[in-house]
Amino acid sequence: MSTLIFFFLTLKLPVLLCKLVFPGCPVSWTDYVCQDGDMMISAFLPLYTYQNSQHSEGPQDTKFQQRYPEDIFLARLWEIYFNCPLLPASCTLVENCSYTGSLEWLPWYHFDSAMSDGSYHVYNAVYAVAHTLHKVLMQQVDMQVVKNGGRMKFPPWKLNHILKNIQFTNPSGDAVNLHPSEKLHVEYDILNFWNFPQGLGYKVKVGTFSPFYPPGQQLSLSEDKIKWSTGVRETPISVCSESCVPGFRKSFREGKAVCCFDCSLCPENEISNETVDMEQCVKCPDDQYANTEQTHCLQKAVTFLSYENPLGITLASMALASSTLTGLILVVFVKHQNTPVVKANNRTLSYILLISLIFCFLCSLLFIGQPNTTTCILQQITFGVIFTVAVSTVLAKTITVVLAFKITMPGRRMRGLLKSGTPKSISFLSV
Structure with a gap:
């Protein structure tokens, strides 16, 4: 709306003011046709928006003809569509022309009695200029009146400033606001051009946009009413990349x-x-x-060795039997701890080895049954520590045997190593 008014004022406001102030100003008028709305000149997408206003019905052409019979433009229309000759001198219809016809009989694309889109914008543009001039005259600001010639000077900057901020309600009841930073909350119709047959240019309402509805419900569009010039009924889709499939x-x-x-x-x-x-x-x-x-x-499938499984029963039985047998041996060693055989076998290391072997056998029970967080942690830590103690004890006993054979040879001074507890220290360091 503001774009069209600016176009109108840029081209014709100086001429309009000249005619208002100097009725005898020699000027010529030229008509310009402007497309309204956000028109997209494309055969592929013939859609555009238009402000929804109550101005579709215009004055009946019969009453207009009776009121202005001398209008040369109406006479020209009668000449074109009803073959009525014109008098060259006055550009009026000859007297014997029949007035039984009516412009309402003509197809709408030849003569539309309703107010067109462009006419409605010009209608608002004229009222905007009129309101601006009225406001300037009422304010009496920066205006000089020359009594002799009755001449008034309108500063263009003053008119331009007021016009850009003018607000009014036109006779149709529609709000018009030309302020550049304000947004009008108005409804818009979405129209579709039906251009079949070629040149018809029939506009069909296919949807609306209303800012008064909640977000997500402001746009209403009937896609089945849209006629695409490509001949398809489905809405064309423009994409840069194909959709990504799952995965x-x-x-x-x-x-x-x-x-x-x-x-x-x-x-x-x-x-x-x-x-x-x-x-x-x-x-x-x-x-x-x-x-x-x-x-x-x-x-994830949870797979574990249960006690009901034959292999689980076998491993559990072997672990219990081995630990029981090792425990019996430990009891025998404790019972006969003061005998020369037990003392010669390094009693302390034997106790440590037997106890660690018992726990090594019992550690296998942690790997049987449904696992949980506790058992998963104990499986690695417990078995690793106990098995290391058992192996280091075997290493210490081996070193004890080697030292025992070494000290029996004449001239050796290694008897002190055997008495000072060196094997036990080696076992501790190995762990």
């Missing part, structure tokens, strides 16, 4: 529009399956894993 995510291209992207495979153990064109993949929970296509998370 992939969008990777935006640097410096490109948001509709331009690449499809990247989701990282390991992540999926994308809910909708297409996902920007981020979803990581599977700890108890699940992604399938090969990375579109679903699958439950």
Whole structure:
């Protein structure tokens, strides 16, 4: 709306003011045809928006003809469509021309009695100029009146400033606001050109946009009413990149529009399956894993050796039997701890070795049954520590035997190492 008024005022406001102030000003008028709305001159997308106003019905042409019979433009229309000759001198119809015809009989694309889109904008533009002139005259600001010639001077900057901020309600009841920083809350009709047959140019309302409705419900569009010049009924889609299938995510291209992207495979153990064109993949929970296509998370199968299983029963029985046998040997050693045989076998290291062997056999029970966090931690730590103690004890006993043979040879001074507890220290350091 503001664009059209600016165009109108730029071309014709000086001429209009000249005619208002100097009725005898010799000027000529030229008509310009402007397309209103956000018109897209394209055979592919013949849609445009138009402000929804109550101005569709104009004055009836019969009453207008009776009121202004001398109008030369009406006479020209009668000459074109009803073959009525004109008098060259006065550009009026000859007397014997029949007035039984009516301009209402003509197709709307030849003569539309309703106010057209462009006419409505010109209608508002004229009222905007009129309100501006009225406001300047009422304010009596920067205006000089010359009594002799009755001449008035209108500073252009003053008119321009007022015109850019003018607000009024036209006779149709529509609010007109030319302020550049204010937004009018008005409804818009979405129209579609039906150009079949070629040149028809019939406008059909296919939707509306109303700012008075909640967000998400402001746009109403009937796509089945839209006629595309390509001959298809479905709405054409313009895309830069094809949609990413499940298992992939969008990777935006640097410096490109948001509709331009690449499809990247989701990282390991992540999926994308809910909708297409996902920007981020979803990581599977700890108890699940992604399938090969990375579109679903699958439950991890928990496999463990149970006590009901034959192998589980066998291993548990062997562990208990071995630990029991080792425990009996430990009892025998404790009972006969003061005998020369036990003392010669390094009594302390023997106790440590037997106890560690008992626990090594019992550690196998941690690997049988349904695992949990506690058992998983104990499986690694307990067995590692106990087995290390057992191996280091065997190493210490081996060193004791080697030292025992060494000190029996004449001239050796290694008897002190055997008495000072060196094997026990080696066992401790090995652990």
